[in-house]
Amino acid sequence: MHTLVLILDLVGTFVFALSGGMMAARRRLDLFGVLVLSFAAASAGGITRDLLIGAVPPAALVDWRYPAVSLAAGVVTFLWTPWIERLQTPVRMFDALGLAVFAVAGTHKALAFGLAPPMAAGLGMLTGIGGGMLRDLLMTEVPLVLRAELYAVAALAGAFVVAAGDTLGLHDTATAVAGALVCFGLRMTALRLGWHLPVALTSRNGRIPPRDRR
Structure with a gap:
């Protein structure tokens, strides 16, 4: 179990760092900015998970492999951004992969620490969305989890x-x-087909709720 969680964590760290680095590169940040965003996107979810289950200090802060992997992904993104951009929607693809791996790794680690399966699943979800939320907040965007097609779901x-x-x-x-x-x-699939949860009806989308009509 320990080896499986470690492998999943490092894979998720790399792909989330790529998504953070790609967003930084698209915003024309310098090398330091790319590395900072790569590390933040890759580590926030895992650190949050470890703090909540009592696995302290968090693995991302005591195991050199985590920052090494995230910074390596940042350097790769900085040097080969044009090549990575050839992939279709690279930021969202890497983000989806990181989301999947971190959700699985977070659930496995929570189970290993004795959490009940429903709570472990909830913590796995939090592990998956944490890095993307911090990445978007640092870029002054509404977090993807609050507006995207079936992200946290x-x-x-x-x-x-x-x-x-x-x-x-x-x-x-x-x-x-x-x-x-x-x-x-x-x-x-949600990205391709536009699946999303219902949104509130407001005047901004051209439909005013009946209770607000005069």
């Missing part, structure tokens, strides 16, 4: 698969792969 779905697999006694690796695929597939 996708993370919760993947985390629920892992929690359910643990309850049923299924193999950890199988449930991790299944959970990541569910989260990533749901997020990318």
Whole structure:
């Protein structure tokens, strides 16, 4: 279990750092700005998870591999931004992959620390969305989780698969792969088809709620 969580954490760290670095590069930040945003996007979710379950100090602050991976991803993004830009919607693709991996890793670690499966799934979702939220806030944007197509819902779905697999006694690796695929597939499908949760009706979208009409 420990090895699986570590591998998932490092993979999620790398891909979330790429998403942060790509956003920084698109905003024309310098090398330091790219590295800062890469580290913030890659580490916020994991640090939040570790603090909530009592795994202190957080792994991202005591294990050199975490900052090394995130900074390496930042350097890769800074040097090869044009190549990465050739991928279709690179920021959102890397973000969806990081979301999936972190949601699965967060759930596994929460289960390992003795949390009940429903709470572990909730913490897995929080692990997945934390880095993206901090990244967007640093770029003075409304966090993607509050406005995007099935973002937190996708993370919760993947985390629920892992929690359910643990309850049923299924193999950890199988449930991790299944959970990541569910989260990533749901997020990318939502992006492609425009699936989203209902939004409040306001005058801004041209429809005033009946109670506000005079």
